[in-house]
Structures are given as C-alpha cells and as structure tokens.
Amino acid sequence: MPSPLPVKNGVGPTRLRIPASGPWATIADYFVAKFDHLDSGDLYRRFDAGEIVDSDGRPIGRGTELGGSDPFVWYYRDLPAEDPVPFQEEILHADDDLVVIDKPHFLPTTPGGRYLRESALVRLRTRLDNPDLTPIHRLDRATAGLLMFSARPATRGAYQSLFEKRRVVKVYEAVSARPLEWDSDEPAIAGRAVPVLYRNHIAATRGTLRVVVDDAQEPNAETVIELKDSGISASGRAVLHTILRPHTGRKHQLRVHLAALGIGILGDSWYPDLLTEEPDDHSLPLQLLARELEFTDPLSGLPRKFITRRTLSEAPVTER
Template identity: 30%
Template sequence: MTPEILFEDNHCLVVNKPAGMLSQGDETGEPSLVSWTADYWREKYDKPGNVYVGLVHRLDRPTSGVVLIARTSKAAGRLADQFRLGEISKLYWAIVEGRPETDSGEWVDHLEKDRRTNVVRATAEGEGKIARVAFEVLHSEGGLTKLALRPKTGRSHQLRVQLAGRGMPIVGDRKYGSKRLVRALDGEPRIALHARELIFTHPTKGEPVRIEARVQEDWPESAPGWWRSTLGR
C-alpha cells in the first residue's frame, strides 16, 4: 500500500492514507505510515540513518484519508498545539447503517477507552472525556446514509463510537456493530470512514492550508450501482 502525497514542503507532508495501513508501528512489526514516510524521505533527500517523522495525529487502521506529518520538531510542536486547541478543521465522510432523526445537528458524548481491549465506550456525563461532532446528511438510500462529520474533538474511535451508540454503526465496522463487510485495496477489511478534508495553519508561514483527499477504489460508493446493490440493502 502506498500513500498518495497531497502536499509537501520543508516543514510538512500531507498524505492520503490508504485503509488498512497502520498510522504508527505496533507490536506486529507491519509497515506503517511512519515507516513508509521515513523510507520515502531517506530516499528522496539522500539521508541515511534515522530521520525525524512527526506524526501529530493519526487515523485508525481501517480508515482512509488525510494525515498531516511534520518534518521537524519545531513544526510538530506548532501543529500539535493547533490540534490540542481545536484550531484545525477536519471533515470526514461516513456511510452508516440507518439514518439520523434530523438532517443536521451536533452530538455530544463522554467516552472512555479500555486500553487492554482497545475498545471505546460511552460513559455517563462527568466521566471519561467529552466528544463533540457536527453532522449533516448528504444522501440516504436503501437503509444506509452518507454523512459529513466535523469533529470538534479528537478522541480515540470517537466517530465510530458516537455513531454506533446511536444505532448507526459505520458500514464495515464489525468492532462496533456493523453486520456488513467492506474490503480495502489489499483485501483486508476496512470501514466506510474517510478523512476528506483538513485545514490547518502552516507552522512557519502562518497561512491557512486546505487539503482534500479523494476516495480510492475501495470506497463503497466507487462500485457502480452500490447504493442499489445487495450490500446497500
């Protein structure tokens, strides 16, 4: 799997991460976006040995879309501050089972992660960490709905849990209740969640940068007639 480069300069790299690729390496030792970026920079800039890769945010393995990476520790610190302060705008597309009661609005939950099982659950108000997301219905057909999601916070598995908790699991997300299966380009399972757009302030120029990532061939809508297919019913 090869990420698509969307933007690159001396301070930042922005890529379209394919579904199925880890953002950061884990105990499996499988290739990740971080290891791919390090190899890419070593070859492009002829830098043997270690290179700095500042992963300032990440996407879940079965999710595709925009990921921002810093080339220097200075840039990483400034970008991380933007994420922490909620100054970065994020837009996701999701296809879910079911439909919201309204065409747009905001959901607020409190979430808690079990690090042993890597499962996140909603908790009572006052417990866990607050999670906010604005939503808008883009299309609804055959018992499925395509949503535009703008998270105001960046909690682990946030969108997956907030949707599943309302009886609308993301298509393909077996972990949180979907009964459907979607395959990534490498044949492994993926979910119908795509980080479509990211708007951030350049860490040295101070200018807004807007990046949009196309969906790839494994995005469910890419299949002709998908909304009316067996999967879409």
C-alpha cells in the same frame, strides 16, 4: 525522551523500563525473563554484542546488575516477516516542515503489534529518507484519508499545537447501512432531524481495544452529523452517506457516535459489537474517510486546506 540510537531502516529503537530490584541478578536476566518466548541464548548474545544500551548509548554487559541510576534500556526489535499491506499511500504535499499523505485503509499510522515496516511512518521515513518524520496526529489503521507528519523537530511543536488547541478543522465521510425506517422526505437519524449534534462522554482505558461510554459524566465528545446522500451502493447495499464534523478528537469518537445513533459504519468490526478477529476483508474496508484538513499555517500565517483524493467504495451510486 531522546533516543540514544538512531532510526534504522525507518524503524525507531524500543525503550524498556528496568525495575530497580527483583529476583533477577542482572539486567540481562530480567530481559530474558520478560521475553521468555524468545531464545535466551540469542538474548544473552545481544548483550555480549553491545546491542542493548543505556540512555547515553553505552552498551550494557551481560553482568550489569539491577538498580543502576538509569531505569531504561534501548534496543532494536528483531523485525518479523510481515505480510505487505497491498495499498499505497499518496503524498499530497511535502516541504521542509510538513508532509501530508492520503493514507489507504488497512495501513497503520505508526508501528505496533504485527505491523512495523508496514506502517505509514516507516514507509515514509524510508521513501523520503527522513528519520525525523513524526506523525502530528493519527488515524486508525482501518480509516483512510488525510494524515499529517512533521518533517523536522525544530518546527514540530508549532504544528502539534494546532491539534492541541483545536485549531484544525477536520471533516470526515462515512457510509452506513440505511435504517429500515428511513424516510427520504423527512430525513432523520435516531428520530432526530438532520443535521444531528451528538454528544456523550467517551473514556479510553489503557490495554483495552474499545472505548467506554459513560452517560453519567458530562459529555467530552461532540460531532455534527450531516446527510450527504442516500441510495444504493455499487454492491447493492441501501446506504446513508454522511459528513462528520468532530468538534473534539476522542479515540474512536466517530465510530462510537454513529453506532450510538443506530447507523454504525459499514465494515466496523468493533462498534456497536466487537466481532471475532478475522483476516482483513479488502472487499469491505471500514467506510470512514478523513476528507478535509483546514488550518492557518503556524509558520507562514497563510490558510491551508487539504482534501483527500480517495472515495468510499460503498457510497451510493443511485438514488432510491
């Protein structure tokens, strides 16, 4: 749905669905009840100031009743103070249609939760002065590496269709703690000789942090796990360095698959176990990196390949 309000300081407006009926006399009353943690006087002031609009951009007054033909209102969120993410994205490619960046760990792809300005999208919109920038795919906040953005609406669908039709070859790297039973002469993961093809059924439930694995259903997620290296990291950990080639793109797929094979990714506080939320540990970011993106450009027909310049801090530096 197109927004009646423009992007402002890199952040787009918020859309809220208004119920057709209820115990509230007006839209403003519903707004105040929904956001009861905010100051009601300030919320009413925003209606009086014309800051809350309908889908045509017309201001909604304090006395506008529920039940109008337009079920949505639009507004700008008040931006809270944010702790800056102390790592910078790198622009690897930019043209009139496509922007590719190397995203650092800890930076979310899009605004959400406590991160608004401190997201790759808002940073790039501001940095490139382009409010039309939109991510073509996403990386978890904890994951570093290659991330693609559409630079203009006219060609956005062409690039989005690449991912929808699985015409993008994606390669990742991960570092895990090395299993105690590891045998360098006969490398195997969970008793399977490498490379390992792992498949299962992953389902994401709205409102939950983690995905659910359902072994009773047909697999819908598939990853090939290859061994890149094993040894000792700079911090002294015995580790496995793997190359991951996902054939599907389910939420948290790589994290779930490695955890299921007994080689959960170092720095992962969600899989295999959900740990208590703690402040970000910059000394041990999630050891997962989006390393390569390769595809045929839908506009020019030419092959394109992008490779990250980042590395994983816990990759082995010595053999043992």
